Amino acid sequence: MTTKKQLLPAACRVALLLAPVLRLSAQDDTAAVDRLLAQVERATRALSGFRCEASRTNTSATRTATDVAQVAFLRPNFFRSVMKEGGGQRTYTTLSDGQPIYTVREKTYERTGTVSADTGGYHWYHNDLLVLLATGSTAKVFEELPMTPRKRLLPDETWEGESYRGAEFAVEGGYPITYKLYVGKDGLARRLVQTDANNGKPLVFDSQIRALDRTVAQSAADFSFQPGADLDGREAHVSHRARRPALRARSRDRPAKYGTTVLADYASLKPYDVHSCPTNILIDANGRIVHRSSGWNEAALRAALAQLGIK
Numbered sequence: 100m101t102t103k104k105q106l107l108p109a110a111c112r113v114a115l116l117l118a119p120v121l122r123l124s125a126q127d128d129t130a131a132v133d134r135l136l137a138q139v140e141r142a143t144r145a146l147s148g149f150r151c152e153a154s155r156t157n158t159s160a161t162r163t164a165t166d167v168a169q170v171a172f173l174r175p176n177f178f179r180s181v182m183k184e185g186g187g188q189r190t191y192t193t194l195s196d197g198q199p200i201y202t203v204r205e206k207t208y209e210r211t212g213t214v215s216a217d218t219g220g221y222h223w224y225h226n227d228l229l230v231l232l233a234t235g236s237t238a239k240v241f242e243e244l245p246m247t248p249r250k251r252l253l254p255d256e257t258w259e260g261e262s263y264r265g266a267e268f269a270v271e272g273g274y275p276i277t278y279k280l281y282v283g284k285d286g287l288a289r290r291l292v293q294t295d296a297n298n299g300k301p302l303v304f305d306s307q308i309r310a311l312d313r314t315v316a317q318s319a320a321d322f323s324f325q326p327g328a329d330l331d332g333r334e335a336h337v338s339h340r341a342r343r344p345a346l347r348a349r350s351r352d353r354p355a356k357y358g359t360t361v362l363a364d365y366a367s368l369k370p371y372d373v374h375s376c377p378t379n380i381l382i383d384a385n386g387r388i389v390h391r392s393s394g395w396n397e398a399a400l401r402a403a404l405a406q407l408g409i410k
Contacts, residue, residue, distance in 0.1 A: 132250035132266045135282060136237045142286030144235035148173040150312040153180075155226045158303040168224060171315070172233060176218045177322040194322050201324045208326055228291050228306040240291070241278070244270055248278070256281065258290060259309075287311065383407060 149172055156165040170180040179194040192203040195214040200221070202209045214221055219239055223229040227240045241248065253265030263281040270276040274296065281290035289311070293304040381390035381403050390403035 128252050129250045131252050132268075135252075135264065135266055138286045139231070139280075139282055139288055140235055140237055143232060143288075146174070146232070146235075146287075146313055148177075148313075148315065148317050149232065150310075150315050151232070152309045153224075153226055153229050154307045154309070155224065156303075156305045156307075158301075158305070160300045160302075166224060166226075168226075168229075170229065171317060171321065173317045173319065173322065175216060176214045177317075177319055178214075178218065178233070179322050180224075182224060194324055196319055196323045199324075203324070208324075225304075226306045227293070228288060228308050231288055231291075232308065241268060244268075244276065246270055246272075248276075253279065261289075263289065381407075 149170075151170055152167060153170050154165060154167045156163065164185055166182060166184045168180045168182045170178065172178045176197045177195065179192065181190065181192050183190050194201055194203070198213055200211050200214050202211060217236075218233045219230070219236070221233075223233060231237060231240050248268035248270050251267045251269070253267055255262050256265050257263070258281060261283065263283055266280045266282070268278040268280070276296075277294045279290075279292045279294075280288055281292075282288050287308075289308050291306045293306075295302040379390070379392045379400050380388055381400065383389050389407065390400065392399050
């Protein structure tokens with residue numbers, strides 16, 4: 100009669116035999132994902148220009164918000180986008196002819212610095228798919244992750260009637276982050292889903308590209324801006340990204356009474372569902388968010404600090 104004690108050595112031998120196979124599988128996945136990313140970059144950089152609808156839906160435990168932009172782009176750094184935030188509650192146009200960036204609203208416009216050579220310095224509404232389409236660089240999508248992600252190929256998946264190849268990028272640890280990239284048969288990425296675990300509650304950022312048109316003829320003149328007499332304009336001194344080094348310098352020169360950290364990248368803001376500036380978030384010693392507000396509201400922030408015993 101076969102006993103459990105007799106079965107244990109055989110089971111152990113099977114586990115030992117499988118272990119190297121599993122490690123090889125992970126390495127093969129990494130190589131395969133890298134080959135897929137290289138194909139995506141080649142297909143993306145081959146685009147001389149495009150038009151598309153780019154959406155981004157942010158879903159937390161308490162709210163869901165979707166922003167949709169109609170984007171026209173011409174390499175290397177000409178673009179025009181009409182953004183509708185919050186389901187169309189706020190609409191504005193951003194454009195650049197390769198030099199200044201203009202933001203145009205109903206009755207005002209603002210010049211906010213100059214666009215970089217590959218638009219990599221532009222925020223692209225925190226839509227990583229637009230970053231990829233504009234720059235042709237997958238590295239820029241993942242450059243702000245805290246560590247190198249584990250890469251895994253996913254089974255083909257159908258989305259909106261089309262089949263897509265999939266790849267997963269996972270950062271494990273105290274604050275796990277997972278990306279799922281969907282690549283079409285033409286080698287172009289159409290969807291990127293980022294899921295964070297915020298104190299056990301999922302925080303999802305779903306970026307999607309629809310109605311991608313690669314055949315539209317465009318010229319630099321399509322992206323120029325001539326302010327009309329009915330618009331009130333101003334010129335911003337620097338862009339948001341240009342301010343950050345100065346902000347860090349001031350923090351070092353004049354240290355605050357309490358410990359502070361300046362977050363110098365957009366990826367650091369994603370877990371906190373930041374949609375406007377300023378956004379005030381107060382985190383206690385246990386890592387819990389105990390206060391959140393938007394806009395300049397010093398009284399509310401001081402009240403929240405007082406509840407924690409801080410004056």
